[in-house]
Amino acid sequence: MNADYSNRNADLGALYPDHLSAVMARHDDALEKSGAAHAVIFSGCPRYSFLDDNTYPFRPNPHFVSWLPLTDLPLSYIVYTPGEKPRLIYYQPQDYWHSVPGVPEGYWTSGFDVRVVHAADDVIEHLPAERDKCIFIGELDDPAHAFDIERINPSSTMNILHFARGRKTAYELACMRLASRRGVAGHRAAETAFRNGQSEFEIHQAYCKAVSLADNELPYGNIIALNEHGAILHYTDLDRDAPSEQRSFLIDAGAQVHGYASDITRTYALADAQFMNLIERMDALQRDIVSRVRVGIDFRELHIETHRLLGGVLVDADIASGDPDTLLASGVTSAFLPHGLGHLLGVQVHDAGGHMENESGNVIDPPSGHPFLRLTRVLEEDMVLTIEPGLYVIDMLLEELRGSPAEAHVNWNTVKWLRPFGGIRIEDNVRVLPNGQENMTRDAFAAA
Ligand code: GLY
Ligand code: MN
Ligand code: MN
Numbered sequence: 001m002n003a004d005y006s007n008r009n010a011d012l013g014a015l016y017p018d019h020l021s022a023v024m025a026r027h028d029d030a031l032e033k034s035g036a037a038h039a040v041i042f043s044g045c046p047r048y049s050f051l052d053d054n055t056y057p058f059r060p061n062p063h064f065v066s067w068l069p070l071t072d073l074p075l076s077y078i079v080y081t082p083g084e085k086p087r088l089i090y091y092q093p094q095d096y097w098h099s100v101p102g103v104p105e106g107y108w109t110s111g112f113d114v115r116v117v118h119a120a121d122d123v124i125e126h127l128p129a130e131r132d133k134c135i136f137i138g139e140l141d142d143p144a145h146a147f148d149i150e151r152i153n154p155s156s157t158m159n160i161l162h163f164a165r166g167r168k169t170a171y172e173l174a175c176m177r178l179a180s181r182r183g184v185a186g187h188r189a190a191e192t193a194f195r196n197g198q199s200e201f202e203i204h205q206a207y208c209k210a211v212s213l214a215d216n217e218l219p220y221g222n223i224i225a226l227n228e229h230g231a232i233l234h235y236t237d238l239d240r241d242a243p244s245e246q247r248s249f250l251i252d253a254g255a256q257v258h259g260y261a262s263d264i265t266r267t268y269a270l271a272d273a274q275f276m277n278l279i280e281r282m283d284a285l286q287r288d289i290v291s292r293v294r295v296g297i298d299f300r301e302l303h304i305e306t307h308r309l310l311g312g313v314l315v316d317a318d319i320a321s322g323d324p325d326t327l328l329a330s331g332v333t334s335a336f337l338p339h340g341l342g343h344l345l346g347v348q349v350h351d352a353g354g355h356m357e358n359e360s361g362n363v364i365d366p367p368s369g370h371p372f373l374r375l376t377r378v379l380e381e382d383m384v385l386t387i388e389p390g391l392y393v394i395d396m397l398l399e400e401l402r403g404s405p406a407e408a409h410v411n412w413n414t415v416k417w418l419r420p421f422g423g424i425r426i427e428d429n430v431r432v433l434p435n436g437q438e439n440m441t442r443d444a445f446a447a448a
Pocket of ligand 2: 263342343386388427
Protein backbone atom coordinates (compact mmCIF):
# COMPACT_ATOMS: atom_id res chain seq x y z
CA MET A 1 0.00 0.00 0.00
CA ASN A 2 1.23 3.49 -0.82
CA ALA A 3 2.91 4.84 2.31
CA ASP A 4 2.24 8.43 1.32
CA TYR A 5 -0.75 8.76 3.63
CA SER A 6 0.51 6.54 6.42
CA ASN A 7 2.19 9.26 8.48
CA ARG A 8 1.75 12.51 6.57
CA ASN A 9 1.90 15.60 8.78
CA ALA A 10 1.07 13.61 11.85
CA ASP A 11 3.62 12.00 14.05
CA LEU A 12 1.69 8.81 14.61
CA GLY A 13 4.70 7.24 16.30
CA ALA A 14 4.63 9.91 19.01
CA LEU A 15 0.88 9.44 19.58
CA TYR A 16 0.85 5.67 19.50
CA PRO A 17 2.17 4.85 23.02
CA ASP A 18 -0.72 6.71 24.67
CA HIS A 19 -3.16 4.98 22.35
CA LEU A 20 -1.75 1.58 23.28
CA SER A 21 -2.00 2.48 26.97
CA ALA A 22 -5.67 3.42 26.49
CA VAL A 23 -6.42 0.15 24.70
CA MET A 24 -4.65 -1.80 27.44
CA ALA A 25 -6.59 0.08 30.14
CA ARG A 26 -9.92 -0.77 28.55
CA HIS A 27 -8.92 -4.43 28.38
CA ASP A 28 -7.78 -4.31 32.03
CA ASP A 29 -11.26 -3.11 32.91
CA ALA A 30 -13.06 -5.59 30.65
CA LEU A 31 -11.03 -8.57 31.87
CA GLU A 32 -11.47 -7.69 35.51
CA LYS A 33 -15.23 -7.27 35.15
CA SER A 34 -15.42 -10.52 33.18
CA GLY A 35 -13.36 -12.48 35.73
CA ALA A 36 -10.68 -13.41 33.20
CA ALA A 37 -6.89 -13.16 33.22
CA HIS A 38 -5.98 -12.91 29.55
CA ALA A 39 -7.44 -11.56 26.33
CA VAL A 40 -6.55 -13.41 23.13
CA ILE A 41 -7.41 -11.31 20.10
CA PHE A 42 -7.44 -13.19 16.81
CA SER A 43 -6.74 -11.24 13.60
CA GLY A 44 -8.98 -13.44 11.46
CA CYS A 45 -8.88 -16.23 8.98
CA PRO A 46 -8.86 -16.15 5.16
CA ARG A 47 -12.14 -17.47 3.73
CA TYR A 48 -12.29 -19.70 0.70
CA SER A 49 -14.96 -19.49 -1.95
CA PHE A 50 -17.10 -22.58 -2.35
CA LEU A 51 -15.39 -25.49 -4.13
CA ASP A 52 -12.37 -23.36 -4.83
CA ASP A 53 -8.93 -22.55 -3.52
CA ASN A 54 -9.34 -18.79 -3.92
CA THR A 55 -9.96 -16.67 -0.89
CA TYR A 56 -12.20 -13.66 -0.47
CA PRO A 57 -10.41 -10.41 0.34
CA PHE A 58 -9.21 -10.58 3.92
CA ARG A 59 -11.14 -8.41 6.38
CA PRO A 60 -9.34 -8.23 9.71
CA ASN A 61 -11.02 -8.34 13.11
CA PRO A 62 -11.60 -4.67 13.96
CA HIS A 63 -10.60 -5.38 17.57
CA PHE A 64 -7.20 -6.55 16.36
CA VAL A 65 -6.80 -3.42 14.20
CA SER A 66 -7.64 -1.18 17.14
CA TRP A 67 -4.52 -2.53 18.89
CA LEU A 68 -2.05 -1.98 16.10
CA PRO A 69 -1.83 -0.86 12.47
CA LEU A 70 -1.72 -4.31 10.87
CA THR A 71 -4.66 -4.78 8.55
CA ASP A 72 -3.34 -7.69 6.53
CA LEU A 73 -1.99 -10.25 8.98
CA PRO A 74 -4.26 -13.32 9.02
CA LEU A 75 -3.99 -16.09 11.59
CA SER A 76 -2.14 -13.95 14.11
CA TYR A 77 -2.94 -13.24 17.76
CA ILE A 78 -2.50 -10.55 20.36
CA VAL A 79 -2.20 -11.99 23.85
CA TYR A 80 -2.78 -9.50 26.60
CA THR A 81 -2.32 -10.09 30.31
CA PRO A 82 -2.88 -7.03 32.53
CA GLY A 83 0.43 -5.74 33.88
CA GLU A 84 2.44 -7.33 31.08
CA LYS A 85 3.61 -6.08 27.72
CA PRO A 86 1.15 -7.28 25.09
CA ARG A 87 2.41 -10.15 23.00
CA LEU A 88 1.93 -10.39 19.26
CA ILE A 89 2.02 -13.85 17.74
CA TYR A 90 2.92 -12.83 14.22
CA TYR A 91 2.12 -15.48 11.64
CA GLN A 92 4.61 -15.50 8.81
CA PRO A 93 3.97 -18.76 7.00
CA GLN A 94 6.50 -20.51 4.84
CA ASP A 95 4.67 -20.21 1.56
CA TYR A 96 6.05 -19.73 -1.93
CA TRP A 97 2.62 -19.41 -3.59
CA HIS A 98 1.66 -16.15 -1.94
CA SER A 99 3.41 -13.10 -0.62
CA VAL A 100 3.85 -13.41 3.13
CA PRO A 101 3.98 -10.72 5.80
CA GLY A 102 7.43 -9.17 6.02
CA VAL A 103 9.62 -8.53 9.04
CA PRO A 104 7.57 -6.78 11.74
CA GLU A 105 8.51 -3.12 11.64
CA GLY A 106 7.06 0.27 12.47
CA TYR A 107 6.42 2.57 15.38
CA TRP A 108 4.22 -0.02 17.08
CA THR A 109 6.86 -2.74 17.51
CA SER A 110 8.41 -1.42 20.73
CA GLY A 111 5.00 -1.69 22.41
CA PHE A 112 4.85 -5.45 21.80
CA ASP A 113 6.66 -8.61 22.64
CA VAL A 114 6.67 -9.91 19.06
CA ARG A 115 6.90 -13.67 18.49
CA VAL A 116 7.19 -14.57 14.83
CA VAL A 117 5.85 -18.04 14.03
CA HIS A 118 6.17 -19.84 10.71
CA ALA A 119 3.66 -22.64 11.25
CA ALA A 120 0.17 -22.68 12.75
CA ASP A 121 1.21 -25.43 15.14
CA ASP A 122 3.75 -23.07 16.69
CA VAL A 123 1.11 -20.61 17.91
CA ILE A 124 0.17 -22.73 20.90
CA GLU A 125 3.47 -22.38 22.74
CA HIS A 126 2.98 -18.60 22.91
CA LEU A 127 -0.56 -18.73 24.33
CA PRO A 128 -1.25 -18.65 28.08
CA ALA A 129 -1.26 -22.19 29.46
CA GLU A 130 -4.35 -21.51 31.57
CA ARG A 131 -6.82 -21.42 28.68
CA ASP A 132 -9.77 -21.48 31.05
CA LYS A 133 -8.74 -17.98 32.17
CA CYS A 134 -8.66 -16.62 28.61
CA ILE A 135 -11.23 -14.70 26.63
CA PHE A 136 -11.07 -15.09 22.88
CA ILE A 137 -12.01 -12.01 20.84
CA GLY A 138 -12.54 -12.50 17.15
CA GLU A 139 -14.40 -14.30 14.43
CA LEU A 140 -14.09 -18.05 14.68
CA ASP A 141 -14.72 -20.00 11.46
CA ASP A 142 -12.67 -22.96 12.60
CA PRO A 143 -12.81 -24.00 16.28
CA ALA A 144 -9.17 -25.06 16.05
CA HIS A 145 -8.18 -21.39 15.97
CA ALA A 146 -9.42 -20.96 19.55
CA PHE A 147 -6.98 -23.55 20.94
CA ASP A 148 -9.55 -24.80 23.46
CA ILE A 149 -10.47 -21.36 24.80
CA GLU A 150 -14.14 -21.68 25.64
CA ARG A 151 -15.14 -18.08 26.34
CA ILE A 152 -15.59 -16.70 22.84
CA ASN A 153 -16.64 -13.04 22.52
CA PRO A 154 -18.62 -12.96 25.79
CA SER A 155 -21.10 -10.12 25.62
CA SER A 156 -20.04 -8.65 28.99
CA THR A 157 -16.50 -8.17 27.68
CA MET A 158 -17.54 -7.08 24.20
CA ASN A 159 -19.96 -4.49 25.56
CA ILE A 160 -17.21 -2.82 27.59
CA LEU A 161 -14.83 -2.76 24.63
CA HIS A 162 -17.46 -1.55 22.16
CA PHE A 163 -18.67 1.19 24.43
CA ALA A 164 -15.11 2.40 25.03
CA ARG A 165 -14.34 2.41 21.31
CA GLY A 166 -16.88 5.20 20.87
CA ARG A 167 -14.36 7.80 22.03
CA LYS A 168 -11.23 8.06 19.96
CA THR A 169 -7.66 8.53 21.17
CA ALA A 170 -5.42 11.27 19.79
CA TYR A 171 -3.69 8.63 17.65
CA GLU A 172 -7.00 7.44 16.22
CA LEU A 173 -8.06 11.02 15.49
CA ALA A 174 -4.78 11.58 13.64
CA CYS A 175 -5.32 8.43 11.56
CA MET A 176 -8.85 9.55 10.77
CA ARG A 177 -7.73 13.03 9.68
CA LEU A 178 -5.30 11.34 7.31
CA ALA A 179 -8.10 9.07 6.07
CA SER A 180 -10.21 12.16 5.39
CA ARG A 181 -7.42 13.78 3.40
CA ARG A 182 -6.91 10.60 1.46
CA GLY A 183 -10.62 10.31 0.68
CA VAL A 184 -10.86 13.95 -0.35
CA ALA A 185 -8.05 13.45 -2.88
CA GLY A 186 -10.23 10.76 -4.43
CA HIS A 187 -13.35 12.90 -4.35
CA ARG A 188 -11.62 15.69 -6.22
CA ALA A 189 -10.36 13.30 -8.90
CA ALA A 190 -13.84 11.77 -9.17
CA GLU A 191 -15.50 15.15 -9.59
CA THR A 192 -13.11 15.98 -12.42
CA ALA A 193 -13.83 12.64 -14.09
CA PHE A 194 -17.58 13.31 -13.81
CA ARG A 195 -17.23 16.75 -15.39
CA ASN A 196 -15.22 15.14 -18.19
CA GLY A 197 -18.19 12.91 -18.99
CA GLN A 198 -16.68 9.65 -17.81
CA SER A 199 -18.61 6.50 -16.90
CA GLU A 200 -19.20 5.30 -13.34
CA PHE A 201 -16.53 2.66 -13.86
CA GLU A 202 -14.01 5.23 -15.07
CA ILE A 203 -14.86 7.61 -12.23
CA HIS A 204 -14.31 4.75 -9.78
CA GLN A 205 -10.91 4.04 -11.32
CA ALA A 206 -9.96 7.72 -11.07
CA TYR A 207 -10.95 7.63 -7.41
CA CYS A 208 -8.95 4.49 -6.60
CA LYS A 209 -5.90 5.88 -8.37
CA ALA A 210 -6.05 9.16 -6.46
CA VAL A 211 -6.39 7.48 -3.06
CA SER A 212 -3.91 4.76 -4.03
CA LEU A 213 -6.17 2.03 -2.72
CA ALA A 214 -7.37 -1.06 -4.56
CA ASP A 215 -11.06 -1.96 -4.36
CA ASN A 216 -10.36 -4.48 -1.63
CA GLU A 217 -8.59 -1.89 0.50
CA LEU A 218 -11.45 0.61 0.51
CA PRO A 219 -13.39 0.74 3.78
CA TYR A 220 -16.63 0.02 1.88
CA GLY A 221 -17.71 -0.43 -1.71
CA ASN A 222 -17.71 2.92 -3.47
CA ILE A 223 -21.09 4.40 -4.36
CA ILE A 224 -20.51 6.10 -7.71
CA ALA A 225 -23.97 7.05 -8.89
CA LEU A 226 -24.83 9.05 -12.00
CA ASN A 227 -28.30 10.49 -12.57
CA GLU A 228 -31.17 8.29 -11.25
CA HIS A 229 -28.71 5.90 -9.59
CA GLY A 230 -28.27 8.50 -6.84
CA ALA A 231 -31.63 7.41 -5.45
CA ILE A 232 -30.38 3.86 -4.75
CA LEU A 233 -28.97 4.26 -1.27
CA HIS A 234 -26.26 1.62 -1.52
CA TYR A 235 -25.76 1.61 -5.29
CA THR A 236 -22.51 -0.25 -5.99
CA ASP A 237 -22.88 -1.20 -9.65
CA LEU A 238 -20.41 0.54 -11.90
CA ASP A 239 -21.87 1.13 -15.34
CA ARG A 240 -19.17 0.73 -17.97
CA ASP A 241 -20.83 3.18 -20.38
CA ALA A 242 -21.33 6.85 -19.66
CA PRO A 243 -24.98 7.87 -19.89
CA SER A 244 -25.97 9.88 -22.97
CA GLU A 245 -26.77 12.83 -20.72
CA GLN A 246 -24.84 13.54 -17.51
CA ARG A 247 -27.11 15.35 -15.07
CA SER A 248 -25.97 14.60 -11.55
CA PHE A 249 -23.35 12.71 -9.61
CA LEU A 250 -23.61 11.32 -6.07
CA ILE A 251 -20.38 9.88 -4.71
CA ASP A 252 -20.17 8.15 -1.33
CA ALA A 253 -16.60 6.95 -1.02
CA GLY A 254 -14.06 6.71 1.76
CA ALA A 255 -10.50 5.75 2.38
CA GLN A 256 -8.54 4.25 5.23
CA VAL A 257 -5.26 4.82 6.98
CA HIS A 258 -4.01 2.05 9.28
CA GLY A 259 -7.52 0.62 9.26
CA TYR A 260 -9.27 3.86 10.28
CA ALA A 261 -11.95 4.92 7.84
CA SER A 262 -13.33 8.06 6.33
CA ASP A 263 -16.87 8.00 4.90
CA ILE A 264 -17.57 10.98 2.65
CA THR A 265 -20.45 11.87 0.33
CA ARG A 266 -20.80 14.73 -2.12
CA THR A 267 -23.39 15.47 -4.79
CA TYR A 268 -22.79 17.51 -7.94
CA ALA A 269 -24.94 18.92 -10.72
CA LEU A 270 -23.50 19.24 -14.19
CA ALA A 271 -25.57 22.17 -15.44
CA ASP A 272 -29.12 22.30 -14.11
CA ALA A 273 -29.48 25.49 -12.03
CA GLN A 274 -32.56 24.28 -10.14
CA PHE A 275 -30.84 21.07 -9.04
CA MET A 276 -27.70 23.04 -8.16
CA ASN A 277 -29.87 25.26 -6.00
CA LEU A 278 -31.33 22.24 -4.23
CA ILE A 279 -27.82 20.90 -3.55
CA GLU A 280 -26.92 24.27 -2.03
CA ARG A 281 -29.97 24.14 0.23
CA MET A 282 -29.05 20.63 1.39
CA ASP A 283 -25.47 21.73 1.92
CA ALA A 284 -26.68 24.61 4.12
CA LEU A 285 -28.91 22.19 6.04
CA GLN A 286 -26.01 19.78 6.52
CA ARG A 287 -23.70 22.55 7.79
CA ASP A 288 -26.41 23.74 10.14
CA ILE A 289 -26.74 20.25 11.65
CA VAL A 290 -22.95 19.86 11.91
CA SER A 291 -22.77 23.17 13.78
CA ARG A 292 -25.05 21.73 16.47
CA VAL A 293 -22.74 18.80 17.23
CA ARG A 294 -21.20 19.07 20.69
CA VAL A 295 -20.88 17.14 23.94
CA GLY A 296 -24.25 16.37 25.53
CA ILE A 297 -26.39 16.41 22.36
CA ASP A 298 -28.81 13.51 22.05
CA PHE A 299 -28.25 12.22 18.53
CA ARG A 300 -31.86 11.05 18.28
CA GLU A 301 -32.98 14.66 18.70
CA LEU A 302 -30.50 15.84 16.11
CA HIS A 303 -31.91 13.26 13.69
CA ILE A 304 -35.47 14.47 14.27
CA GLU A 305 -34.36 18.10 13.97
CA THR A 306 -32.83 17.20 10.61
CA HIS A 307 -36.24 16.01 9.46
CA ARG A 308 -37.79 19.31 10.51
CA LEU A 309 -35.15 21.24 8.57
CA LEU A 310 -35.64 18.91 5.62
CA GLY A 311 -39.35 19.74 5.73
CA GLY A 312 -38.37 23.39 5.29
CA VAL A 313 -36.14 22.55 2.31
CA LEU A 314 -38.93 20.49 0.70
CA VAL A 315 -41.31 23.44 1.02
CA ASP A 316 -38.77 26.04 -0.17
CA ALA A 317 -37.96 23.88 -3.19
CA ASP A 318 -41.67 23.36 -3.93
CA ILE A 319 -41.36 19.60 -3.49
CA ALA A 320 -43.89 19.58 -0.65
CA SER A 321 -46.27 21.91 1.13
CA GLY A 322 -47.23 22.22 4.78
CA ASP A 323 -45.41 22.98 7.99
CA PRO A 324 -42.32 20.94 8.90
CA ASP A 325 -43.94 19.19 11.88
CA THR A 326 -46.83 17.98 9.72
CA LEU A 327 -44.43 16.76 7.05
CA LEU A 328 -42.46 14.91 9.73
CA ALA A 329 -45.51 13.38 11.44
CA SER A 330 -47.19 12.31 8.21
CA GLY A 331 -44.08 10.50 6.99
CA VAL A 332 -43.36 12.84 4.07
CA THR A 333 -39.84 13.68 5.22
CA SER A 334 -39.09 9.98 5.86
CA ALA A 335 -40.16 9.08 2.33
CA PHE A 336 -37.56 11.51 1.00
CA LEU A 337 -34.95 10.65 3.68
CA PRO A 338 -35.35 7.04 4.82
CA HIS A 339 -31.90 6.51 6.37
CA GLY A 340 -30.34 7.75 9.58
CA LEU A 341 -28.56 11.05 10.09
CA GLY A 342 -25.27 9.34 10.84
CA HIS A 343 -23.26 6.75 12.71
CA LEU A 344 -20.07 6.27 14.67
CA LEU A 345 -16.94 5.90 12.57
CA GLY A 346 -13.60 4.25 13.31
CA VAL A 347 -11.99 0.93 12.45
CA GLN A 348 -15.41 0.03 11.13
CA VAL A 349 -17.37 2.32 8.85
CA HIS A 350 -20.42 1.69 10.98
CA ASP A 351 -18.45 1.51 14.18
CA ALA A 352 -19.63 -0.66 17.05
CA GLY A 353 -21.61 0.65 19.98
CA GLY A 354 -23.90 3.19 18.32
CA HIS A 355 -26.97 2.05 20.25
CA MET A 356 -25.28 1.51 23.61
CA GLU A 357 -26.42 3.47 26.62
CA ASN A 358 -23.59 2.19 28.79
CA GLU A 359 -20.95 -0.49 29.00
CA SER A 360 -23.46 -2.93 30.48
CA GLY A 361 -25.06 -3.21 27.10
CA ASN A 362 -28.33 -1.39 27.69
CA VAL A 363 -29.73 -0.39 24.33
CA ILE A 364 -31.13 2.98 23.27
CA ASP A 365 -33.65 2.31 20.53
CA PRO A 366 -34.01 4.59 17.53
CA PRO A 367 -37.02 6.92 17.63
CA SER A 368 -40.25 5.30 16.52
CA GLY A 369 -40.66 5.50 12.77
CA HIS A 370 -36.88 5.91 12.31
CA PRO A 371 -35.56 2.34 12.56
CA PHE A 372 -32.42 2.88 10.52
CA LEU A 373 -30.78 5.40 12.81
CA ARG A 374 -27.46 3.78 13.75
CA LEU A 375 -26.45 6.22 16.47
CA THR A 376 -28.76 6.94 19.40
CA ARG A 377 -26.25 7.91 22.06
CA VAL A 378 -25.71 11.20 23.83
CA LEU A 379 -22.56 12.65 22.26
CA GLU A 380 -19.30 12.46 24.18
CA GLU A 381 -16.00 14.21 23.63
CA ASP A 382 -13.83 12.69 20.88
CA MET A 383 -16.54 10.57 19.38
CA VAL A 384 -16.25 10.68 15.59
CA LEU A 385 -19.48 10.38 13.67
CA THR A 386 -20.96 11.11 10.30
CA ILE A 387 -23.54 13.76 9.52
CA GLU A 388 -25.18 12.69 6.28
CA PRO A 389 -28.62 14.08 5.52
CA GLY A 390 -30.11 13.24 2.14
CA LEU A 391 -33.06 13.82 -0.13
CA TYR A 392 -34.00 11.21 -2.76
CA VAL A 393 -36.77 10.28 -5.14
CA ILE A 394 -37.43 6.67 -4.10
CA ASP A 395 -40.67 5.72 -5.83
CA MET A 396 -41.19 2.64 -3.66
CA LEU A 397 -41.49 4.90 -0.61
CA LEU A 398 -43.30 7.80 -2.26
CA GLU A 399 -45.98 5.41 -3.54
CA GLU A 400 -46.69 4.43 0.06
CA LEU A 401 -47.87 8.01 0.66
CA ARG A 402 -50.62 7.61 -1.94
CA GLY A 403 -54.04 7.38 -0.43
CA SER A 404 -52.95 8.88 2.90
CA PRO A 405 -53.28 12.53 3.94
CA ALA A 406 -49.58 12.85 3.14
CA GLU A 407 -50.28 12.48 -0.57
CA ALA A 408 -51.69 15.99 -0.78
CA HIS A 409 -48.54 17.46 0.79
CA VAL A 410 -46.36 16.23 -2.06
CA ASN A 411 -45.98 18.30 -5.20
CA TRP A 412 -45.82 15.41 -7.64
CA ASN A 413 -44.86 17.64 -10.56
CA THR A 414 -41.69 18.73 -8.79
CA VAL A 415 -40.99 15.09 -7.87
CA LYS A 416 -41.25 14.28 -11.58
CA TRP A 417 -38.70 17.00 -12.33
CA LEU A 418 -36.35 15.75 -9.61
CA ARG A 419 -36.53 12.01 -10.42
CA PRO A 420 -33.91 12.03 -13.25
CA PHE A 421 -31.37 13.53 -10.83
CA GLY A 422 -31.74 10.66 -8.35
CA GLY A 423 -30.94 12.30 -5.07
CA ILE A 424 -28.63 14.30 -2.87
CA ARG A 425 -26.51 13.28 0.10
CA ILE A 426 -23.79 15.28 1.79
CA GLU A 427 -21.71 13.49 4.39
CA ASP A 428 -18.95 14.76 6.64
CA ASN A 429 -16.92 13.11 9.39
CA VAL A 430 -17.16 15.11 12.57
CA ARG A 431 -15.34 14.92 15.91
CA VAL A 432 -17.30 15.93 19.00
CA LEU A 433 -15.77 18.67 21.18
CA PRO A 434 -17.00 20.07 24.51
CA ASN A 435 -18.40 23.22 22.91
CA GLY A 436 -18.49 22.41 19.25
CA GLN A 437 -16.96 20.12 16.70
CA GLU A 438 -14.07 19.47 14.34
CA ASN A 439 -15.17 18.81 10.78
CA MET A 440 -12.46 16.52 9.45
CA THR A 441 -14.00 16.37 5.99
CA ARG A 442 -14.41 20.09 5.38
CA ASP A 443 -10.94 20.68 6.83
CA ALA A 444 -9.56 18.17 4.35
CA PHE A 445 -11.37 19.79 1.41
CA ALA A 446 -10.09 23.20 2.54
CA ALA A 447 -6.52 21.89 2.73
CA ALA A 448 -6.65 20.10 -0.63
N1 GLY B 1 -21.10 4.71 3.11
C1 GLY B 1 -22.07 4.15 3.96
C2 GLY B 1 -22.66 5.15 4.85
O1 GLY B 1 -22.60 6.32 4.58
O2 GLY B 1 -23.13 4.84 5.89
MN1 MN C 1 -21.97 7.04 6.51
MN1 MN D 1 -21.19 7.15 3.29
